[in-house]
Amino acid sequence: MLYPQNNLKRELMELNGLWNFKLHDDQGDCNEVPLKKLEDTILMSVPASYNDLSENPKVKNHVGKVWYEREFYIPEHWNGKRIVLRFGSVTHYGKVWINGQYVMEHAGGYTPFEEDISPYVSFDKKNRVTVMVDNILDFTTTPIGKMEGKNLDYYFDFFNYSGIHRPVKIYTTAKDYIQDITIVTDLKQEKGIVHYDIEASGPQTVKVSVVDEEGQVVASSSSGVRGSIEIKNPTLWQPGNAYLYTLLVELINPDGTVVDIYEEEFGIRTVEVRGKDFLINGKPFYFKGFGKHEDTELNGRGFNEVANIKDFSLMKWIGANSFRTAHYPYSEEIMRQADREGIVVIDETAAVGLHINLLGAIMGGADKRTTWEQVQTHESHAQAIRELIKRDKNHPCVVMWSIANEPAGDEEGAYEYFKPLVDLTKELDSTRPVTIVSFQTATPKRDLIYSLIDVFCLNRYYGWYTQSGDLKAAEEALRSELTEWWETDQKPIIITEFGADTMHGMTSTVPVMWTEEFQVEFLKMYHKVFDELDHVIGEHVWNFADFATKEGIIRVGGNKKGVFTRDRKPKKAAYLLHERYNQLPDFIDINK
Numbered sequence: 325m326l327y328p329q330n331n332l333k334r335e336l337m338e339l340n341g342l343w344n345f346k347l348h349d350d351q352g353d354c355n356e357v358p359l360k361k362l363e364d365t366i367l368m369s370v371p372a373s374y375n376d377l378s379e380n381p382k383v384k385n386h387v388g389k390v391w392y393e394r395e396f397y398i399p400e401h402w403n404g405k406r407i408v409l410r411f412g413s414v415t416h417y418g419k420v421w422i423n424g425q426y427v428m429e430h431a432g433g434y435t436p437f438e439e440d441i442s443p444y445v446s447f448d449k450k451n452r453v454t455v456m457v458d459n460i461l462d463f464t465t466t467p468i469g470k471m472e473g474k475n476l477d478y479y480f481d482f483f484n485y486s487g488i489h490r491p492v493k494i495y496t497t498a499k500d501y502i503q504d505i506t507i508v509t510d511l512k513q514e515k516g517i518v519h520y521d522i523e524a525s526g527p528q529t530v531k532v533s534v535v536d537e538e539g540q541v542v543a544s545s546s547s548g549v550r551g552s553i554e555i556k557n558p559t560l561w562q563p564g565n566a567y568l569y570t571l572l573v574e575l576i577n578p579d580g581t582v583v584d585i586y587e588e589e590f591g592i593r594t595v596e597v598r599g600k601d602f603l604i605n606g607k608p609f610y611f612k613g614f615g616k617h618e619d620t621e622l623n624g625r626g627f628n629e630v631a632n633i634k635d636f637s638l639m640k641w642i643g644a645n646s647f648r649t650a651h652y653p654y655s656e657e658i659m660r661q662a663d664r665e666g667i668v669v670i671d672e673t674a675a676v677g678l679h680i681n682l683l684g685a686i687m688g689g690a691d692k693r694t695t696w697e698q699v700q701t702h703e704s705h706a707q708a709i710r711e712l713i714k715r716d717k718n719h720p721c722v723v724m725w726s727i728a729n730e731p732a733g734d735e736e737g738a739y740e741y742f743k744p745l746v747d748l749t750k751e752l753d754s755t756r757p758v759t760i761v762s763f764q765t766a767t768p769k770r771d772l773i774y775s776l777i778d779v780f781c782l783n784r785y786y787g788w789y790t791q792s793g794d795l796k797a798a799e800e801a802l803r804s805e806l807t808e809w810w811e812t813d814q815k816p817i818i819i820t821e822f823g824a825d826t827m828h829g830m831t832s833t834v835p836v837m838w839t840e841e842f843q844v845e846f847l848k849m850y851h852k853v854f855d856e857l858d859h860v861i862g863e864h865v866w867n868f869a870d871f872a873t874k875e876g877i878i879r880v881g882g883n884k885k886g887v888f889t890r891d892r893k894p895k896k897a898a899y900l901l902h903e904r905y906n907q908l909p910d911f912i913d914i915n916k
């Protein structure tokens with residue numbers, strides 16, 4: 325799905341800023357609400373989560389529907405064009421009306437949706453857009469949740485921020501237009517091969533050119549909507565050293581006039597899992613970095629470009645080369661930033677929490693372990709995979725798809741649930757490996773889905789949730805499990821989560837749990853074990869920064885496993901990682 329852009333043939337306008345907002349309080353039939361202007365509204369910022377922007381406690385913890393509305397003009401000269409209204413994301417469900425007329429709806433809180441609104445808008449007066457947002461989850465949605473009376477119980481460890489989370493844009497195209505572009509790159513000897521596949525409407529021909537960073541056309545083709553272009557001695561997209569080419573696609577009328585243009589940035593790079601190695605451009609890559617969240621003060625999960633710039637700066641300072649989009653697709657803007665900055669991304673769907681009674685599983689006492697009998701997410705999960713790949717397939721930063729985080733991989737039915745989803749992912753993109761991030765109880769002897777995936781991505785909390793505070797015992801358990809994985813199936817391992825809750829400023833000469841010193845010792849212990857084992861090819865600390873969660877007995881003002889505080893101040897562990905990550909090269913020295 326193409327990102328909205330402004331170019332010689334396309335115009336772009338943003339609908340971000342102040343909207344009118346209200347909670348849904350039984351206003352009657354939802355389809356009638358948009359027929360007239362909303363009344364008794366408050367101002368709300370878009371994009372943002374609404375939860376932290378009002379002193380009314382009902383807003384913070386609201387469960388159910390809310391309404392957003394604003395007015396806008398469409399320039400007269402847009403008459404006759406496709407006029408597309410596009411939401412970067414609405415969490416978790418959005419329904420949209422223009423001037424009281426139904427336009428579109430979308431389920432899935434972290435991917436974009438759009439529609440041609442030209443049939444609904446006026447060119448001679450103001451238009452009104454109304455959006456209903458619903459944050460209720462159930463056992464059919466991705467992610468899952470469950471209503472308990474008037475409260476929503478959800479199965480993931482981050483606050484259920486809601487609202488219009490990402491930019492709202494309107495863009496134009498001609499009636500015939502470039503609908504989609506797929507780019508796959510390869511390397512053969514000194515040549516870069518760019519395979520392209522264009523979807524376009526109308527009887528036009530398509531011209532495709534590759535433009536380098538200096539704006540020079542290095543190759544082109546007019547041979548149709550599908551083909552390959554060769555680039556001699558290409559500059560590769562490398563971790564830490566990004567180089568982006570642009571695929572300039574032009575849609576041309578039989579009379580020679582250009583009707584539409586799209587410029588899609590891409591990188592020339594290859595990805596392959598071979599033996600115990602994860603090869604990027606043929607060289608064994610070592611993942612250093614974090615599981616992250618889109619989470620900041622005030623904005624909540626809302627797009628926050630200032631924070632994104634700061635986070636990439638901190639990741640570079642600390643020496644990280646990669647992160648995982650735990651636990652949902654991040655904004656398109658972050659993905660573009662990662663492309664540009666040469667940061668490698670493991671791209672995850674919002675299938676988090678497919679594990680009923682997860683706490684019971686790890687703490688003991690989980691008698692009912694029937695996740696796969698209870699959830700009915702096959703359809704929404706498949707849709708989440710389709711939308712993620714459609715949106716992110718051309719990003720060179722994305723090197724692997726993670727189709728779920730910590731499902732009940734050791735419960736009966738897991739294989740049958742995941743087999744079709746892994747097959748679907750591979751069918752949609754045969755160029756990237758696929759993983760399912762595993763939960764601590766899914767050990768080699770118990771896990772039922774490891775044969776389906778290409779790289780073992782393990783979340784492990786030895787020394788925190790188990791062997792709590794006892795780093796000696798934790799070290800033995802960790803080493804023993806990681807060794808057993810290699811004996812079971814020779815695939816590379818990335819530790820996608822390991823971390824300890826740490827209160828910034830809480831210190832002790834003897835490292836005890838929750839202190840900054842304990843976090844340092846905890847990480848050092850893990851580092852020692854990783855450095856002994858060749859098949860461990862990456863480490864992502866949980867988490868980059870402290871983040872908001874629902875209230876509960878195991879969280880004090882949120883999850884404190886951040887290496888940085890929520891406002892991005894370094895804890896002591898940040899300096900440990902700064903030293904380690906800046907010494908560890910991005911690529912493993914195979915001669916060592």
Ligand code: GCB
Pocket residue numbers: 480481482651729730783821866883885
């Ligand atoms: C996990 C989850 C993550 C939690 C983390 C924790 O395994 O994947 O969402 O936040 O543990 O801190 O408990």
